[in-house]
C-alpha cells in the first residue's frame with residue numbers, strides 16, 4: 001500500500017512513483033484500475049471509487065505533469081519580490097457553481113466533505129466604453145431607453161426559454177435534445193434587434209462561453225447568460241485557493257500517484273484487460289490493468305494511441321462527436337494596491353474589450369492583502385488569436401485595456417503571469433445531441449466494457465460536470481467489481 005495517503009495535502013500533490021503488488025496478503029486477486037490524468041476528474045474518480053468499492057482494488061493514477069490538479073491551479077507570484085511572492089491567484093478555474101438551491105449538489109457536498117470553507121462571489125457589473133455600468137439606471141443613462149428596454153426584453157425571453165429547474169436538469173436529457181438546443185446561439189442573438197443591447201449580452205457571456213456564439217448552441221449560450229442570476233445558481237470559491245480541492249482529494253486517496261508519467265498508449269488484450277504504456281524520465285514502462293479510466297479533456301484523448309482497431313475507431317468517433325474546441329487565456333497582474341476598489345467592489349466585472357472579457361479582483365479572495373491583483377479572462381477567438389504573443393506583450397495589452405478611470409494601473413504594476421488554455425475546454429459540451437450516460441462514458445461497450453471515459457465535456461464543461469462524470473464511472477466500476485467477485 002502506498003504511504004502517500006498519510007502525507008500532508010501539500011506534499012501529496014508532488015508524490016512519486018511506487019510499485020504495487022498484484023495480490024493482497026491472502027493471495028487473492030486484487031483488481032487493478034489505471035486512471036489516466038491527475039486533474040479533478042481523475043482524482044474524483046479515484047476518491048469515489050475507493051469509497052464505493054466493496055472488493056479489493058488497487059488504483060494507479062498517471063499524471064503527465066509534475067503536479068496534480070489539472071486546470072484547478074492556484075500558483076503564487078513566484079518571481080515578484082518578497083512579500084509579494086506569496087500572493088496567490090487562480091490560473092485556471094475561477095469559481096464553483098452552487099446548485100444546492102435546486103436539489104443535490106454533489107460537488108458542493110464533496111468540498112464540504114473535504115472540510116474546506118467556501119466564500120460566495122458576486123459580479124453583476126459591466127465596464128462599457130470606459131464607464132462602469134452597475135445597474136439598469138446606469139444602462140439607461142449611458143445608452144438610452146431603447147437599449148435598456150431591448151436588453152430587458154432579451155432577459156425576459158431568456159428566462160422564458162429556460163426555467164431555473166430546467167437549467168438544473170439540462171445535463172441529463174438522456175438522449176433528447178431540448179428545444180432550442182440545436183439552433184446556434186448567434187441565430188438566437190440575431191432576434192435581439194438593438195445592436196447596443198446585443199453588445200451588452202455578448203460582453204456578459206463571452207468569457208464564460210470561451211467561444212463565439214456561432215460555434216455553440218442556444219441552450220449553452222442561455223445557460224451562460226442565466227448563470228449570472230442567483231435564482232439559477234450562485235458562485236463560490238474555496239477559501240485559501242481552489243486547488244485545495246485536488247490537494248485534499250490527493251491526500252485522502254490510497255491510489256498510487258505517478259507524476260511525470262505520460263500515458264502514451266493503451267492496448268486492449270484478448271482477456272479484456274489492458275496494457276498501459278507510460279513514458280517518464282526513467283524511460284517507458286508497461287503495466288496491466290483490469291479497468292482503465294481515461295480522465296482527460298477531449299483535446300487530449302486523441303493524443304493517446306489505442307492499440308486495437310475496433311477500440312481506436314470507437315475513440316475516434318467519440319472524439320469527433322465532442323470536437324468543439326474552445327479557448328481561454330488568463331493574464332493576471334499584481335499591483336501595489338487595489339486602486340480600482342474606489343469604484344469596483346465586486347468579485348468580477350465584465351469588460352467590453354477582446355470581444356468581452358472578465359476582469360476578476362483576485363485579491364478579494366484574500367481580503368487582508370494590501371496589494372491588489374486583477375485577472376483578465378479572455379475567451380474564444382480573442383484568446384486563440386492572442387495566445388502566441390509573449391507574456392510581456394500580453395501584459396502590456398491588458399494594462400492598455402484598463403478603462404480611463406483605472407489608468408493609474410500602469411504606474412502601480414509590479415508583476416504579471418500568463419496562462420494559455422487553448423483548446424482546453426469545449427464549445428458545445430455534450431455534443432450537438434446529449435447522449436445517455438452509458439454512451440457518454442463507454443466508447444466501446446461491447447469490445448472493451450472496462451475502458452471508461454471521464455470528462456467535463458460530456459456534461460457542461462465545468463467542475464460540476466466532471467464531478468457527475470467521475471461519480472457515474474466510479475459507481476459503474478464498483479458495481480462491476482461486486483458482480484464479478
Ligand SMILES: Cc1cc2nc3c(=O)[nH]c(=O)nc-3n(C[C@H](O)[C@H](O)[C@H](O)COP(=O)(O)OP(=O)(O)OC[C@H]3O[C@@H](n4cnc5c(N)ncnc54)[C@H](O)[C@@H]3O)c2cc1C
Pocket residue numbers: 036037038039040041042062063064065067068069070071072091092093094095096097261262263264295296297300304328329330421424425454455456461462463464466
Ligand atoms: C481558464 C479556465 C477557467 C475555468 N473556469 C471554470 C470555472 O470557473 N468553473 C468551473 O466549474 N470550471 C471551470 N473551468 C473548467 C474546469 O477547469 C474543468 O472542468 C476541469 O479542470 C476538468 O477536469 P479534468 O480532470 O477533466 O481535466 P484537467 O483539469 O485538464 O486535468 C487533466 C489532467 O490530465 C493530465 N494529462 C494530460 N494528458 C495526459 C497523459 N497522456 N497522461 C497522463 N496525464 C495526462 C494533465 O496534465 C492534467 O493534469 C475552467 C477552465 C479553464 C481552462
